[in-house]
Amino acid sequence: MPGPSVSHWTCAVPKAGSSEDDYEDASAVASETWPVCAAVADGATESVFAGDWATRLVRGVVETEATTADAFATALPDWRDEWRRGRPSRAAERPWYVSAKVEEGAFATVLGLSLHADGGWRAVSVGDCCLFHVRGGEVVESWPYAAAEAFTNRPDLVSSRPAQAVPAPRTTTGTWRPAVAAWLLETAPSSLRDLSEKSARSRIATARTDGDLRNDDVTLLVLKLLPPADPATGTAHEA
Numbered sequence: 001m002p003g004p005s006v007s008h009w010t011c012a013v014p015k016a017g018s019s020e021d022d023y024e025d026a027s028a029v030a031s032e033t034w035p036v037c038a039a040v041a042d043g044a045t046e047s048v049f050a051g052d053w054a055t056r057l058v059r060g061v062v063e064t065e066a067t068t069a070d071a072f073a074t075a076l077p078d079w080r081d082e083w084r085r086g087r088p089s090r091a092a093e094r095p096w097y098v099s100a101k102v103e104e105g106a107f108a109t110v111l112g113l114s115l116h117a118d119g120g121w122r123a124v125s126v127g128d129c130c131l132f133h134v135r136g137g138e139v140v141e142s143w144p145y146a147a148a149e150a151f152t153n154r155p156d157l158v159s160s161r162p163a164q165a166v167p168a169p170r171t172t173t174g175t176w177r178p179a180v181a182a183w184l185l186e187t188a189p190s191s192l193r194d195l196s197e198k199s200a201r202s203r204i205a206t207a208r209t210d211g212d213l214r215n216d217d218v219t220l221l222v223l224k225l226l227p228p229a230d231p232a233t234g235t236a237h238e239a
Helices: 050-064 069-085 087-092 179-186 189-194 197-209
Strands: 005-013 025-030 036-043 107-115 120-126 131-135 138-143 170-175 218-226
Touching: 005 025, 005 197, 025 050, 025 218, 036 050, 036 218, 050 069, 050 107, 069 087, 069 120, 107 218, 120 131, 138 170
Parallel strands: none
Antiparallel strands: 005 218, 025 036, 036 107, 107 120, 120 170, 131 138
């Protein structure tokens, strides 16, 4: 009997008034085989090339399934080495005052998730990216924060600098305040189940106009886990 399958979509929206080139979040998904891995990262605007560093982090988490604290800590030096080797080419394309900040490194928050065919999942997080587990229209868990009030303006960050210590990653397992996460916790994260990329963009624009959502890059990465099809009907129902 065929196993469960996973579909996914991503809504990536830069700050209002900014171009796609200014977008400093990142996301990645590998859903072709089990375990299914996904990651999101939020580059810190105060650092240079934050979007590039966020991209490297999500790619690394997905490629190595670095969804435990030990796996993340083991893989991070290689990601930093690759980042350091690419600094000259990045700096050469920018004005001198930007190049001067390259030595300070880039910073980002990150969250990684792996789903396993046996129904288990695990996640790792540094910072304030947020995971919502929704089943049957109900929020089973929101992690690492359960309330909008828990978010601050100074989240833990992963630095690209080799000498910079990394805050201890948080981890969680289960069975089957970036602006957007705080906003969802104040509204209804369970509504993610019925969102599409188009409707998500519309809700984000409305929330910004109404002052309910801070003007920041927004990334929603939605995974839908479908159980094996019912042999009698040939259809599957979202779990």
